[in-house]
Amino acid sequence: MLRTSVLGRLYGYWLCSAIFNILRGIYRPFSRAFHNSAIVRFLARPPKIEIYYRNSLTGRAIQAVWSRLLRVFGRLMDALRAPAKGSVLVRWASGSQVCSLEFLMCAFVFVMFCAPHAFWSNSYALLGAVGLFGLYFLMSAAGARDGLSPLELGFPFLLFVLACLLSLGFTSDIADSVRVLLFFIAAFLMTYVFMADLTDTERIERLMKWMYFAVLATSLYAIAQRFIGVDVSASYTDLELNVGVPGRVYSTLDNPNNYAEFLVLFSPLSVSWAMQRKNPTARLFACCALALPMLALLMTYCRGGWLSIAVSALVFLYYLDKRLIPVALVACVLLVPFLPDSIITRISTIFNSHDSSANHRIVAWQGILHMIGDYGLTGIGMGPNTFAELYPEYALQGATKGVYHSQMLYLELFVEWGVVGFAGFMWFILRHVKDSCFAIVRSRSRALRYVLMGTCSAFCGIAVLCIFEYIWFYPRVLFAFAIVLGIGLAAVRLASGGPSKGELNAD
Numbered sequence: 005m006l007r008t009s010v011l012g013r014l015y016g017y018w019l020c021s022a023i024f025n026i027l028r029g030i031y032r033p034f035s036r037a038f039h040n041s042a043i044v045r046f047l048a049r050p051p052k053i054e055i056y057y058r059n060s061l062t063g064r065a066i067q068a069v070w071s072r073l074l075r076v077f078g079r080l081m082d083a084l085r086a087p088a089k090g091s092v093l094v095r096w097a098s099g100s101q102v103c104s105l106e107f108l109m110c111a112f113v114f115v116m117f118c119a120p121h122a123f124w125s126n127s128y129a130l131l132g133a134v135g136l137f138g139l140y141f142l143m144s145a146a147g148a149r150d151g152l153s154p155l156e157l158g159f160p161f162l163l164f165v166l167a168c169l170l171s172l173g174f175t176s177d178i179a180d181s182v183r184v185l186l187f188f189i190a191a192f193l194m195t196y197v198f199m200a201d202l203t204d205t206e207r208i209e210r211l212m213k214w215m216y217f218a219v220l221a222t223s224l225y226a227i228a229q230r231f232i233g234v235d236v237s238a239s240y241t242d243l244e245l246n247v248g249v250p251g252r253v254y255s256t257l258d259n260p261n262n263y264a265e266f267l268v269l270f271s272p273l274s275v276s277w278a279m280q281r282k283n284p285t286a287r288l289f290a291c292c293a294l295a296l297p298m299l300a301l302l303m304t305y306c307r308g309g310w311l312s313i314a315v316s317a318l319v320f321l322y323y324l325d326k327r328l329i330p331v332a333l334v335a336c337v338l339l340v341p342f343l344p345d346s347i348i349t350r351i352s353t354i355f356n357s358h359d360s361s362a363n364h365r366i367v368a369w370q371g372i373l374h375m376i377g378d379y380g381l382t383g384i385g386m387g388p389n390t391f392a393e394l395y396p397e398y399a400l401q402g403a404t405k406g407v408y409h410s411q412m413l414y415l416e417l418f419v420e421w422g423v424v425g426f427a428g429f430m431w432f433i434l435r436h437v438k439d440s441c442f443a444i445v446r447s448r449s450r451a452l453r454y455v456l457m458g459t460c461s462a463f464c465g466i467a468v469l470c471i472f473e474y475i476w477f478y479p480r481v482l483f484a485f486a487i488v489l490g491i492g493l494a495a496v497r498l499a500s501g502g503p504s505k506g507e508l509n510a511d
Contacts, residue, residue, distance in 0.1 A: 051435070057159040067153055077145035105139055106207055109198065110214040112136065113487060116480065117218045117266065120225075120256045126187060126479045133190035133483075136197045152200035156497070160435060163428030165192060167421040168386065174422075175385025176393055184386040187479045191486035198490025205451040205498065208491060212277040212455070216290070219267065219274045219297045226255035226263065226300035249346045253303040262478045264309030267301050268465045269484045272316050273491070276458035280451055305350050308472040316465025323444050323457045365411045365472065371399040372410045376418045383422030388477075391419065409477050413470035433489075437463055440492055443499035452499055459492030 018024055057063045112132045116124075144151030168188050175181040202208045234251030252260035274297070278290035301309055314336075321328045340348075353359045375384070375398040384390050388408050395407060410416040417426040440460040447453050466485070469475060476482040 053159050057162070058155055062162075063155055067155060070151075070153055073141075074145050074151050077142060078147070081142065081146040105136070105143065105201060106210060108139070109136060109201065110211050113211065114214045114218045114221075116483065117270075118221050118225075118256060121254075121258045124256075124480070126190075129479065129483050130186055130190040133193040133197070137193040140197050140201055149201065150203075152196075154196065156199070157196065157493075158432065158435070160428050160432035163424055164421075164432060165428075167383070167425030167428055171383050171385045171421050171425070173385075174379075174382050175387060175390045177385075177387060177389040180387035180389040181385050184388075187482060188386075191482050194483060194486040195490040195493070198487055199493040199497070202491060202494035203498070205449060205455070208455055208494065209277065209280065209451065211491065212273050212458075215270050216274040216277045219270050220293060222255040222257075222263070222266070223297040223300035226253040226303055227296065229253045229255065230303050249305060249350055252305045253300065255300065257480060258478055260304040261306050261309070261473055262481055264301055264304045264306035264312075265466065265469055265473065265475045265478075265481045266484050267297055267304075268309055268312045268316060268469055269462050269481070269488050271297055271301075271313065272320055272462040272465070273455070273458035273488065275320065276454040280454055302347060305346075307350060307354050308469045310351075312465040312469040315468050316461040319461040319464045320457055323453070323460070364407075367400050368407050368411050369415065371395065372415050372419060374398040376415070379422070380418050381422055383418070383420050383425060386420050409474040411474060412472065413474050413476065416474045416476070433463065436489070436492060436496070439496045443496050447499040449499075452495055455491065455495045456499065459488055459495060462488050463492070 058067075116129055116132070140149060141151075143149045168185060172178065172181055172185065198211075202211065230250070230253055234253055236249070236251045253263070254260045255263045257263040257266060271294070275291075275294060278294060279287065281287035281290050298313075301313060317332065318329060321332055354362075372395070375394060378398075379394075384394055391409060399407065410419050414426070414430075417429055421429075437460060440456050440463075444453050444456045444460065447456065466475065475485065
């Protein structure tokens, strides 16, 4: 109690000090100047390209086809409505929470990431995505949903989709490219369905709850792996420089880097859900339980994952309370002496020029830059087989072993999809992060701000990891990215009020 009063008195002296008032006087004009600057006003204005896109021949054609399909299937649903009323199965399904779209979406997310790698097939995700989209479409046709127009995804999204389709014309292995394209189609459908159906904060929070428990379940699985024992693999770790570093856990995913990418994407939204519990005891336990996925992330020994989650945390704290950032930085420094030797050893290798993992990436990037010089305009097409066929021609001597992709998302966008794919994706994701930042500041809903903080910090964190990894090589991480993107788009729409039902169904 005495310590609290002393600290409070010192803080009061600080607020009344001349230095504090001088610093506040310097800060305020710059703060106002930034918020009223031409750059901020430029970024805040609605993009005119979307108006041109909606009014273009392409936009009108997409909307016309979408509206016609809704009407056709709407008539079909009306014709089947009367006979279906007498069906026992239909009556049970219509009154069952298990058959609701929201439950199926939540269960789909939980099962997809909790299923061990040996029991998972990416075809399940494709079937699930098509099923969720089909259910949403039929419900829209029947009038149970608004039937959000695909135009709401925006023009940059269309560019990236077109780049994926056009890449089939440049591939040397059409079967492999179609296989990968199906995974991207599943991801596109997931993004659309999650954006379209999450029309209020209650639905988003229910989904985030399932994501939270998926993160906890996988982290417990990872911790169990540590107790059972994981073999040290030379393909994941430089054994000479990482003496004493144990085997890296990977939980339900294929390898430790994939699991770290999943945690970077889902953990911020898990934090957002935990911090919104109304019961103080439940909130305390929910927040404390998040130490488990952070421990699991440490056990992956993924250095890029550690750096990414740190960036994500800084972004989250910036919007939560900027004053917590210095406290967090000091806490991190004070924790260093208590870290295990294996963690310290792994951190020290980040700056070691002899680290085989870092050298492997740098050498691979050099060869890939030469490949981009020849194929950067059109891309080489989707899929690892086409990459494996072309890369040896550009690889530096002895650098062909173990290179299945570019080891960086940004380079892979150029390699596989060319300029159009790179421009479309970067335009789309940067616009979304910008819109999320403005929505966080403008939204009056505390729950919605937490959702936006979670998605925004997740994308800022994963953007760092994308420098060191091609995160979409493992499809389940691609699907995790698509789900977080769909939640983020839904939150931005809610923060902006969203289009009216008439606008959604307009021809």
